[in-house]
Amino acid sequence: MDFTAMVSAMAPDTYNKLAEAVATGRWADGTPLSAEQKEQTLxxxxxxxxxxxxxxxxxxxxxxxxxxxxxxxxxxxxFSDPAAIARFSHDDL
Structure with a gap:
């Protein structure tokens, strides 16, 4: 299986676990990722x-x-929110 096919076949749950591991530097069980694992996971x-x-x-x-x-x-x-709860000008405060 080539890299592109493997990525296309990856389940969303697997992606979420890998993304969390990259963000935290640890697997879900707390084990740190090695440098090689970090590179490949990223x-x-x-x-x-x-x-x-x-x-x-x-x-x-x-x-x-x-x-x-x-x-x-x-x-x-x-990120503008037209339905904001309240807006005040400087003079209103």
């Missing part, structure tokens, strides 16, 4: 994000294999 996580999730989240790998970057204006637009 490659799998990035490939899964690119090939399966086709993620457009910032600082993930997009479908084209490039890191997704967004401008400050794009981020403000993405």
């Amino acid at each position: 490659q799998l996580v990035l490939a899964y994000q690119s090939k399966v999730l086709k993620s457009q989240d910032i600082f993930t790998v997009g479908p084209d294999g490039q890191i997704v970057h967004k401008s400050k204006a794009e981020l403000k637009k993405q």
Whole structure:
């Protein structure tokens, strides 16, 4: 089985476990990842994000294999909440 086929066949639960291991540096049982395991696990996580999730989240790998970057204006637009509970101007306080 080649790398791309393995990534495409990976279950979402497996991806989540690998992503958590990369983020924490430890397997679910608490055992630390070796340097080789970190490298290979990170490659799998990035490939899964690119090939399966086709993620457009910032600082993930997009479908084209490039890191997704967004401008400050794009981020403000993405995270603006028009249904905010309350907004106050400086003079209201």
